[in-house]
Amino acid sequence: DTAVSQTPKYLVTQMGNDKSIKCEQNLGHDTMYWYKQDSKKFLKIMFSYNNKELIINETVPNRFSPKSPDKAHLNLHINSLELGDSAVYFCASSKDQETQYFGPGTRLLVL
Amino acid sequence: GDSVTQMEGPVTLSEEAFLTINCTYTATGYPSLFWYVQYPGEGLQLLLKATKADDKGSNKGFEATYRKETTSFHLEKGSVQVSDSAVYFCALRSGGYQKVTFGTGTKLQVIP
Numbered sequence: 352d353t354a355v356s357q358t359p360k361y362l363v364t365q366m367g368n369d370k371s372i373k374c375e376q377n378l379g380h381d382t383m384y385w386y387k388q389d390s391k392k393f394l395k396i397m398f399s400y401n402n403k404e405l406i407i408n409e410t411v412p413n414r415f416s417p418k419s420p421d422k423a424h425l426n427l428h429i430n431s432l433e434l435g436d437s438a439v440y441f442c443a444s445s446k447d448q449e450t451q452y453f454g455p456g457t458r459l460l461v462l
Numbered sequence: 463g464d465s466v467t468q469m470e471g472p473v474t475l476s477e478e479a480f481l482t483i484n485c486t487y488t489a490t491g492y493p494s495l496f497w498y499v500q501y502p503g504e505g506l507q508l509l510l511k512a513t514k515a516d517d518k519g520s521n522k523g524f525e526a527t528y529r530k531e532t533t534s535f536h537l538e539k540g541s542v543q544v545s546d547s548a549v550y551f552c553a554l555r556s557g558g559y560q561k562v563t564f565g566t567g568t569k570l571q572v573i574p
Contacts, residue, residue, distance in 0.1 A: 355505075371510050375527045390565040391566075392500070392549050392566070392569070393496075393566055393567070393569070394506075394551065394562050394564045396562070399561065407561050423465065441505050441506070443505075443506075449494060449513075449555065450496070450513070451498075451506075451508070451562060452507075452508075453505030453507065454505050454526050455504060456504070456505050
């Protein structure tokens with residue numbers, strides 16, 4: 352019974368490609384997030400949606416575009432991938448913006 | 463803006479040693495404070511939290527007390543185990559539709 356799931360778990364791709372990462376939560380939460388974790392484990396929030404509405408949009412290149420088709424899903428599309436996009440991307444969800452439940456992460460490597 | 467400062471790691475301890483990981487914060491109002499743990503190859507998971515001054519969060523032998531006067535939320539455990547080896551993140555949330563601000567993480571390695 353996975354609470355927050357992400358696909359794919361690993362993603363290796365060439366510079367310039369476009370890719371998507373999918374996230375689904377079965378916890379009934381209203382709020383979902385995308386985070387980027389670099390090689391030094393620094394965690395940076397990218398986006399947050401509440402009831403399909405964008406509420407947090409940090410300074411992120413516009414090559415990154417989140418999409419929330421419904422409350423249970425928040426996908427991340429990345430255009431024109433760059434070497435610096437290599438990182439682990441975590442999806443998370445929360446009920447009341449308090450405790451966050453994280454997915455297992457998607458390890459993106461751009462060659 | 464809000465910020466969280468954690469002691470830099472890595473922290474290496476022998477099994478059964480006492481653990482302290484320092485965390486201090488700056489925030490507006492009265493934030494909720496959290497410790498998250500990330501085991502190798504996994505996502506973060508909540509370890510404990512405290513929502514108001516003088517509250518003590520505890521879980522799995524770990525404790526942290528919300529100290530408003532010193533703006534601190536230090537993580538402690540009396541006797542660490544090898545299985546506690548992980549990266550620990552201190553975090554805060556100021557309220558409303560505010561993002562959670564994470565510290566930089568402290569890697570703990572416990573050796574037998």
